Amino acid sequence: MNDDGRFRRSASHFTDRITADGRDGWPVEAGRYRLVVSRACPWASRSLVVRRLLGLEGALSLAVADPIQDERSWRFTLDPDGRDPVLGIRFLSEAYDARERGHPDGVSVPAVVDVPSGLLVTNDYLRITLDLETEWTALHREGAPDLYPEHLRDEMDDRMDGIFRDINNGVYEAGFAGTQEAYDEAYGKLFARLDQVSDHLAGQRYLMGDTITEADIRLFTTLVRFDAVYHGHFKCNRNKLTEDRVLWAYARDLFQTPGFGDTVDFDHIKRHYYQVHEHINPTRIVPRGPDLRGWRRPHHRDELGGRPFGDGTPPPPPPEDEVVVPL
Known part of the structure; x- marks a missing residue:
């Protein structure tokens, strides 16, 4: 937290990379x-x-x-x-x-x-x-999708930067704000960007077109937590995700795609935010809602066309020891 009440996320300290050529001393190696x-x-x-x-x-x-x-x-x-x-x-x-x-x-x-x-x-x-x-x-498995297509990387990086700044990190800037001014600023940027993304997705199935990319993954992990924790706990309460027709359908589409919803554990999410952030929620009471059954309702986003995995295929079911209790 800065003196002006604004939350600032620290840069990662350990930035070695695991690469095919091992140039940082860490070569890609199965099981290592x-x-x-x-x-x-x-x-x-x-x-x-x-x-x-x-x-x-x-x-x-x-x-x-x-x-x-x-x-x-x-x-x-x-x-x-x-x-x-x-x-x-x-x-x-x-x-x-x-x-x-x-x-x-x-x-x-x-x-x-x-x-x-x-x-x-x-x-x-x-x-x-x-x-x-x-x-x-x-x-990679046979049929793995290309989540970071080389010909889209410049555009993707720019789009992901805006999503990171105003949405992924924006909810934290609102939730951890130490002054009204800092909160108001983060709140304004968050919903302005969400509105922009909603308009963008009204006419296409995914952020970069007709296939899933890293950009969708980064947006999804914030959207899936929005109503459960960010709307109330972080005071990001202009509207719920479920009240934005486009973003709610988009998030459900991804949630119901193999590899997305089957990694989400709402119990872990809610208990972490409401019990760890005692300076925001000193009672550590975990709310019972929201009703999560809506995540399984039809989304109709497939009417926009698209091929979720591009030329690839869906992943197989998760390993037995990694299965999350379904909704």
Whole structure:
């Protein structure tokens, strides 16, 4: 939080990349790395969707942290004995400290850890998914979609930058604002951008045209949390997602697409936001609503045409140990 009451997100401190040529010292290698996520976190949820769509479950193992953190960071209390069964640690901070004792920032997800050494490799959430899409291609499943098409990258990067600034991070700037002025500014930018995106999507099925891309994944992870937490908890309450005809149908379309809704855990999402942010919700009461059954209702977005996976195919069902309790 800045002195002016505006929330500022810190840049990722650990930005090494896992690449096909291993130029940062971390070569792509099946089974070597472990992706640590919280299903509550929108930044981590991006990596969950991308990993599913690309079929990387067998190449990049998954650790899911408890949605409730404590002062020692993300913890593995969902696992037997409270330890991650692969890394053997109780807290994600142990991998951070193994890499750099006294690192300047907090412990965040998603994070990729090198299994043999136990060292954190990266917590660069902006880059992790792009590298999964472009550097891990040798390990993609047959039929994996192209989520970051080379001919669209400049336009995509510009669109994703606006979505990040005003929507993905904008809800946090509103929710964590320390002054009325800071809140009003973030609120205005958020809904102006949502209106712009809604207009854009009124005539086409996905953000970049007729196929799903990384841009849709980044927008989806905020939209799917909007009514459950951001509308009330973060005071982003001009209207609900369900009150925007286009965005609500678009979000349902993605939710019902294999690889999206089957990674979403609303229980983790709600418990994390309402119980961890005690400065916003000191009672730590988790609201019962909203009614989530609407996520399964028909969306009719297929009337716009499009091919969700382009020349690719839908991913198979998730591994049995990664299945989320359905709505």
